[in-house]
Amino acid sequence: MISQHIHKEILLEYEKLADDAKRKLELKKEICYRKCPRIKEIDDELNTTAIKLSKAIINANKIDKDKYLEEIRVLTENLKLEKKKLMKENGFLDGYFKDVYVCDKCKDTGFIDNKKCSCYKQKLINKVYDMSNIAEIIKTENFSSFSMDYYDKEIDEQNGMSPYENMKYIMRRCSIFIEDFDSKFKNMVFYGDSGLGKTFLCRCIAKELLDKGKIVLYVTAKNLFEMFEKEKFNKDDEQIDNQILQLTKEADLLIIDDLGTEFITSLSTTELFDIINSRILLKKSTIISTNLSSDEISRNYSERIVSRLYGEYEMIKFFGRDIRIIKKLKI
Ligand SMILES: [Zn+2]
Incomplete structure (x- = not known):
């Protein structure tokens, strides 16, 4: 059917865009990390906190959870602030990592919350x-x-x-x-x-x-x-x-x-x-x-x-x- 064919074509285009974006992002990261290794540390740390966060949400009881979530929130915020400061000091503009996508809204996936x-x-x-x-x-x-x-x-x-x-x-x-x-x-x-x-x-x-x-x-x-x-x-x-x-x-x-x-x-x-x-x-x-x-x-x-x-x-x-x-x- 023509319609399926067209949708398939569009999805393939998104796959290609996503690949391109990934490659561009990797390259940009490399440049940035080389110039300022601390930013890599921050990114790694942000990634681990994100994992910790999802684990905490599943496991802990209510009181612990709230306390823990607050700790993580503060930690994440501080890390982000530090990263922002370092990025600026090293001459990377605000949207440095963002402009790898053709569409920033869906990050070149074509979908936001399962909606087109x-x-x-x-x-x-x-x-x-x-x-x-x-x-x-x-x-x-x-x-x-x-x-x-x-x-x-x-x-x-x-x-x-x-x-x-x-x-x-x-x-x-x-x-x-x-x-x-x-x-x-x-x-x-x-x-x-x-x-x-x-x-x-x-x-x-x-x-x-x-x-x-x-x-x-x-x-x-x-x-x-x-x-x-x-x-x-x-x-x-x-x-x-x-x-x-x-x-x-x-x-x-x-x-x-x-x-x-x-x-x-x-x-x-x-x-x-x-x-x-x-x-x-x-x-x-x-x-x-x-x-x-x-x-x-x-x-x-x-x-x-x-x-x-x-x-x-x-x-x-x-x-x-x-x-x-x-x-x-x-x-
Ligand atoms: Zn989009």
């Missing part, structure tokens, strides 16, 4: 959607390389400002969105004609938040609705698609790109509403991009969805000339 770590979930998403592709694309195309040159500076009568001014405003909204991501729950709909940079901005935001260690799920509406269809016939929770569907609710950021290109059924709109609504209740941010106009959005989707979008999302309009065409003309 956020890095595992992101790996799953990456496997299925090859999101690393996005990371690849954004290496050369990102916020800093985003060119405003293609946006007209002439005022658009209908919108009361120039596409250039509008784009500047949108860029500002996006950077605030990224900066405030941890403290503010916020949703956006990017709407307007195609070729104005909506997908590109979605990817930029995805990349920035991936770099911050957030779980980001980027999915096209077409893919999402296909998953709804498949789920109808296979409710198995082990299915990758179903796990991804679960993540549409759990991910720190969900980006649904190209809403309006999917095949709409009444079942799929119910599911879409369910995702949008769950995320609002969980206060998890969502970005939706669509080539539909606001009128078309209202016409195509159920009233429940439309009212959530207008009530809980900032509607950000893109307008101007298709920059892909302008780019081609210039070349």
Whole structure:
């Protein structure tokens, strides 16, 4: 089964990461111990106290145990303080032993207390959607390389400002969105004609938040609705698609790109509403991009969805000339 295959692949990756981390840690220890042998003594002592501690918890009676635990606590604390002091004196920074892990939260095991770590979930998403592709694309195309040159500076009568001014405003909204991501729950709909940079901005935001260690799920509406269809016939929770569907609710950021290109059924709109609504209740941010106009959005989707979008999302309009065409003309 594909899903088992993917999980196996991920576990193998963790094994490799853990091996790498172990090797790096050994090397770092060697360097550190050679420079200051007392630190090795402290580490050894800390290890033995940890063993003593677990033995004590099993054996001793209540009064002895408390006294003993307190002794060990004080001893451990002193050792740790001494180690910290020695590390500093010998020029080793605070996180010296820590940065061997790609994910410090689960120490590259993929699990915390038997639950999947956020890095595992992101790996799953990456496997299925090859999101690393996005990371690849954004290496050369990102916020800093985003060119405003293609946006007209002439005022658009209908919108009361120039596409250039509008784009500047949108860029500002996006950077605030990224900066405030941890403290503010916020949703956006990017709407307007195609070729104005909506997908590109979605990817930029995805990349920035991936770099911050957030779980980001980027999915096209077409893919999402296909998953709804498949789920109808296979409710198995082990299915990758179903796990991804679960993540549409759990991910720190969900980006649904190209809403309006999917095949709409009444079942799929119910599911879409369910995702949008769950995320609002969980206060998890969502970005939706669509080539539909606001009128078309209202016409195509159920009233429940439309009212959530207008009530809980900032509607950000893109307008101007298709920059892909302008780019081609210039070349
Ligand atoms: Zn992790």
